[in-house]
Amino acid sequence: MSVVAYNKLSVAKITELYHDLHKKYDAFQKMGLRLDMSRGKPSKQQLDLSSGLLDCLSHDDYTSCTGVDCRNYGGLDGIMEMKRIFADILDIDVTEVLVGGNSSLSMMFDNIASNMTHGVRDGIPWQRQGSIRFICPVPGYDRHFAMCDYFHIEMIPIPMKADGPDMDMVETLVSGDPLIKGMFCVPIFSNPDGCVYSDATVMRIAGLQPKAFDFRLYWDNAYCVHAFNGEVPKIPNILRECEKVNNPHMPLIFTSFSKVSFSGAAVSAIASSASNCQYILKRMNIQTVGPDKLNQLRHVRFFGDVQGVRGHMRKMAENIKPKFDAVDEILTRYLQGKEIAWWSKPNGGYFISFNSLNGCAKRIVQLCKEAGVTMTPAGATFPYGRDPFDSNIRIAPTYPTLDELKLAMEIFCAAVEIASLEKLME
């Protein structure tokens, strides 16, 4: 039996289908489930892959390769061997990276906070320049948007295409508006699309000629080692590309091991021109006693080097990929060909981006919730939580077990069908 697009069905057929689906949905509801797919959280099994981190230091192992006693004060920039691992991952020099604490989000927040009150490289504080704006590719990461909102930074949504943000729009806006001060990019396995920016997109981003002298790229490379097939995508090096076009200080790269080792107890890094790093250190010198160097040493002992990280991520992929495959398989089984659903098929990262018929996403999430499945709120992938089409939903497959995930996706698909039929019956 071939699948028919739902918008081609008769009213009678739609009504019949709707009642059948509701029976199925009611049965799910009676199961009293409580499944959480709202956040990109690792599962217990993923975390177990790093359990060696918990006991890899011994009571007399606290000295870095340069002789630093990691227990004591000092070393704002991180220990050399951890800087080396991040530098190797990002293909940059150790002078271009600072290793922080357990949250790259907080490094990004702090960078924005610093620019608000003190300006970029001692420039005019952003907050004194009027109502500043950031370019926000959509769908995107809700926590980027939350930071903008918190600092009253206006967000300009720019559609994501298959190869990255719509650069025609970005170029026009950034070159014309001195109040556009920043742009968020998740260049590898973007959140939520799982898109990898094409070489052409990266070059065009590097070649931006911002009207604002203090424009900054927030290059959130959170998933730069998170490939499912062992092949990390190779995109042009943003630091080197920006240097070539005389824009050396524009990019600020953020990355972390939050989804490599322990989400709550990992290490993060900011990478930028060596001179930007020095500016950041000046602030840190006032701000903090420095990052937890022992936790950096733990990561060094556990992973060894960049090859160790890559090997670890291959094991991680063995755990994650079956979950992404299951989501795709179930979405395909129930929704393919009905022209009510479209979704991404990423080769890495943490999310699948799902699009329903316009005006259905909120209803789908609500139906899921009422059947015990918590999804990321509809709209979360857009600035101010406002998806103009009410269509995008971020699916985060990692946290549940494979069995829970399959069940949750069955429910999700029923919810999608019901919401779509309701829409078609309007």
Added chain:
Amino acid sequence: MSVVAYNKLSVAKITELYHDLHKKYDAFQKMGLRLDMSRGKPSKQQLDLSSGLLDCLSHDDYTSCTGVDCRNYGGLDGIMEMKRIFADILDIDVTEVLVGGNSSLSMMFDNIASNMTHGVRDGIPWQRQGSIRFICPVPGYDRHFAMCDYFHIEMIPIPMKADGPDMDMVETLVSGDPLIKGMFCVPIFSNPDGCVYSDATVMRIAGLQPKAFDFRLYWDNAYCVHAFNGEVPKIPNILRECEKVNNPHMPLIFTSFSKVSFSGAAVSAIASSASNCQYILKRMNIQTVGPDKLNQLRHVRFFGDVQGVRGHMRKMAENIKPKFDAVDEILTRYLQGKEIAWWSKPNGGYFISFNSLNGCAKRIVQLCKEAGVTMTPAGATFPYGRDPFDSNIRIAPTYPTLDELKLAMEIFCAAVEIASLEKLME
């Protein structure tokens, strides 16, 4: 032979003394020493007391008492058992404390940053209120002053007395000036005086009636468990005292284990009214994935409870107290009765506060440096690095070994005598 005050000596005698001292000093210089007494850093021996922290978790020990997987995301406020330890130390409720990362300085910095851009409890941002000011008891902690300076907060120095800041001055200023937004206090074993605020001082601070509706106490209780004789001074509980006088949200208490366990890898806390804690969590929810809960769990496993902390600090005192005694003994031996030097004799904390004849501190520090002993820069204990009397020097005895310390103090005393004689010969 009884000691004579140097200002009673004849010119001939001064000249003779000066030449003898210079011979001694020249001999020190020839030793080519490199001793660092510039910062309040723990020694290796102190750090070794906590080496159990390095291997106290095993690969299957990662769950908090409330069932939280400390490896994963979540738990912005810290794990319950670590909150309990801080709450017990500060004699407050667990709802009044948030456990952070490894630096209470960064929590303080962040609180000021937050108030600058977003105001106190959603009030008017400090930065929009004109040139705001903080009360800074002097001598004080240079990193407090550096933060004010960074945020362009004007510092009003207030003299420290034996029982805390001069409260007559503080009350007059704070009740009259709406631009005074904050006051730094190190109530127990103050930096550098080692002073413990009297009950009367604490009550008067709690009872302040600030003209500014958004005035905050930065109550830096960094040394609250750092007694040398096992007896932690008991001062009135600032949260409770402020509640009594209807000022419940005024105090922000900061403390940490930076000088209890590992200076670079400890845990810190902010404590305040439960409602203030909720405001802080709102910001943290945007700012970070949360603190490193595993490091909190490590501290819980190692210390157990507040009694464990107190026992540990008694062992710490056995290491530190001989150093403070040595400093006092050498200062007494060389300088007592000459009326060229006065110093504190603290019962805890990390510093000895030294005062020379007016106009001598910079010269003393310079003489020390030229003989290979790095002291905290003269003036560092005052806002903008300006000691109006050029008299105060912070002595930090912990980092060197006892032998190094004794040698450094011999040199220091020679430097004090030389600088004083130079001043008397002017």
